[in-house]
Amino acid sequence: MNGLFSEIFISSLISxxxxxxxxxxxAGLGEAISERAGVLNVGLEGMMIGGAYGGFVGGLSFNSTWLGLICGALTGMIISLFMVVLCVRLNSNQIVVGIAITLGAxxxxxxxxxxxxxDTYPRVPTVQQVAIPLLSDIPILGPGLFNHHLSAYLAVIFVLFVSWVLKSTGIGLSIKAAGDQPHALEAAGGDVHRTRTIAVLSTGLLAGFGGAFIVLVGAGLFVPFVTNGKGFIAIVLAMLVRGRVKWIIVAAVLFGMSLSLTTALQLAGIDIPIDLVLMLPFVLIIIVLFVFGRRSYLPAALALPYDREQH
Amino acid sequence: MTNTDQLQTAESRFTRISRSTITAMIPVIGAIVIGGLLLMTLGRNPFVFFGNMIDHGLISSLGRQETLIRMAPLLLIASGLMIAFPAGIWNLGTDGQFVMGGVVVAALGPEMAPHVNGFVLFLTLFVVGFAVGAIWSLVPAILKAWYGINEIISTLMLTFIGLRFSALLVKEYFFDPETTVPQTRVLAVADRLPRMFSSRVHIGLVVGLVAIIAVHFMMRKTAFGLRLQIVGMNPKAAVHAGMKMKPLTIAIFTLSSGFAGLAAAVNVAGVDGVVRAEWNPAIGLLVVPLVFLARFHAASVIAFIAAFAVFQVGGESASRKSDIPNFMVLVMVGLLLIFMALGEYMQLRSSRKHQS
Incomplete structure (x- = not known):
């Protein structure tokens, strides 16, 4: 059976x-952390592509998906050091440095x-999917949602963890203060620079992990510019969820579905110009900005460097 | 004014100029050194690479002509950025504005060419290119002016949309039925922009130079330019001074992205003559560091763009000779930006030391 409501279309769209x-x-979770801390990280795309390449090299050298993912995360973190040194410590323009990181990476x-x-275009080791018992047996939805590599489920755990850290721990409070009231944080004995450093390094780690996931679990090989704007989409997601980080899961999967629409439509035998479909996620972002943009929450001190000597 | 006074002013002017030249050169040297180290880790000789680059981009006559041709669209994109950035608008969508303008101009040119004379043809193509570029930033402009939504993301998103949309236009509507690859009809060589000095260099270079100089004086000497500078430095003060932010924002977007569309029109009518589906030169973001390095000053912008064009043209053949993919320019622009940020910091620190 062909068409929009066929089982193959829906399950391939979800998966x-x-x-x-x-x-x-x-990546969106990482960006959410650094935005809360007052650092607008336009270099997210660069950290993702760095992580994608690091993950690719790591996965090939160690012949292991997990070690590849870890290498990707570390690469992302190393790239984020540029942002730490230039933007957090030396107060350079966050946008210029962000573009530099993206283009350079x-x-x-x-x-x-x-x-x-x-010459060789090697492929990374194949991933082992783990089906969650019972849940993966749900018809139509089950195989798409609950039969993936373990690192996919790990994303949910990370979101819950970061959400808890931001809400209930001292470092979470410091991060939010560094974004909203950096002077108050310093007055209370905190350290804006150290807090922002931790936030940006976590962003690099998470973005690198996400980039490595694209190569190791998604595509199976690295090609130049493989992240193809995902970093920028993640920045928008982080802006839209307005500090309620759990919503990133829903938003990301919805945008993921629009990104994977081409394959699903092809499988269902529906003939729509491919360019129209590939345009969709970005059009969706613009529509979302129109509808929800006004209410998007951004910290007061976002993109403003913190300079002790000036106060 | 006494003689010594004059001497001192002349001297301080000289130190100021040489100092700012040095500040501008530090990032360039830094980028070349780090880029060279990267080449060495790939087992390539950086001296051979950069030598080939200068040779093909600057010294050989054909390469020099190619460099001058490449400068035209870069200068026009830079003109747009010289309006947007000082006014505090981050138009990062010039690549999409460029491609959209180019596609429409490429479709229109061959249709019009048999019916009108050259002057009417080029004027129409320039106006259409400018208009399409401007239209492509209308949504980010409205989002910014009415809803206060950050234009960095929206302009970047419009680039991704523009790349797909222009490919769609070429494949579905603007295609030449006589070719197998999806592309527009070709603008006959005889119908392209006139060339100068019995070389391949077309008058687009003059259009670009005029635009840079015009924008330079507009931003510095006219009331409108001054208004834009105030908006960029302190939007709140601009509102207090009674400036109407919405029309101003729309005007900044329109001018800045119009120049990107015009850049494409000049390139299509001057050299390309045809646009293929998936066409994306992606030069817009590469111009960003150049206008910052030049501090929006016309003479410096022209100098930096000339150097960059040498790099682009020479880099292509040097990459081929060193058997590496042609991504060195991208790497160097990233490095330039990072060193520029570092240089900015060092300058700030030295001026603070000076004060205290």
């Missing part, structure tokens, strides 16, 4: 939506990949 949505959860990874792997 593809989860695979495309998980990197958005990781895109260039370096494409260059390295072209110089080292262009």
């Amino acid at each position: 593809g939506g989860v695979i495309a949505g998980i990197p958005l959860i990781y 895109e260039g370096v990874t494409a260059l390295l990949h072209g110089a080292i792997y262009a």
